[in-house]
Amino acid sequence: MTNTSGQAYAFMATTPILPGRRAALQDYLDGLPRGEDSPLARMRTIHFARWLVLRDLVHQGPSQRRDTLQSSYLVFVSNFDGPLDRFLADLLARMGPEADAIWRNCVGYPGTEHADAFIAYLKHNQIETTAFLSAYPQATVADVREALDLRRQVTDFAISVQGADPAALRRAFLERFPAPPRSPAPSTPSPTTPESA
Template identity: 30%
Template structure:
């Protein structure tokens, strides 16, 4: 069991909301997807530490019922499922959100039962901790890369391919001049990606256990 795969952390939060009020959440989620409402997501983009995140609101009737042998759900609340894939530790992530987009968080979780609001920090920490579910298996296609690495790689590779198409057969002096200009343009994307440092005691425990298992298996 681990919420961590390389540089990514998987957060799962499940919170109840009165079913007849979740239209407010859905309205806000819909609004921020419109061109004019995208400004509300600017904080998420600015944070730049998220690969992907999502919210899914599931009403009592929307819990899948596949067969008469399966008991029907009798719950009254709707439940909001939140999933995030982000870089860094739990505390860094929650604190960044609390600091950068407290208003947006309050709108996303508006009317959820006993949501304490994102400010002050400690009740918000307690709310997320209490409602978090641990991941049983987490897979990341690029454990060495942060979200910014993926975006920088796209930027750098595009420029590199274009540079090669245009300048590879230039006169050597012109080539070097163009090469230096390329470096200036992509300097923010030039860095070596390496395995992430251990960011929590639990992550360290997982690493140690896997290392031990590997040694036992190879012995």
């Protein structure tokens, strides 16, 4: 399936905006907080997500037939960990008020009162992904955050030990990054003989 790359899933939904609602929707989207304060940050499985308002198609010159949209569209794109249904249920659970404030400006939006209708609405408006490439297809958001944290720790350590001699560097490294405990090797059972079997 082209919507997946490893364990990651790419989702895009386009929903026509109701007449006269585009400006209010754009104002609401522009006013959403960014970064860690974004409502999308509540969802710990999102690698990337955004909404955008598509007003019309870009005409690229005379060799292209001019084509116009009959309405503006809200486009929502996201890539995230795991299956689509779980993601949409999580979106509803963690961002219900924001979902209503956004998609109520779109044609046919059923609201968040009934989870099945909300999920069916977004799936109905889904556009299949034709090319989805993930830099780390098996890495979850938690994996990426853990790797970034480790990189920060190693960078801080490297700065703190500038100029240390090799012995001091080794001691400091083992103190800062102790080796994980080793699992005991599995015991090998002694071979049985016909008399002891």
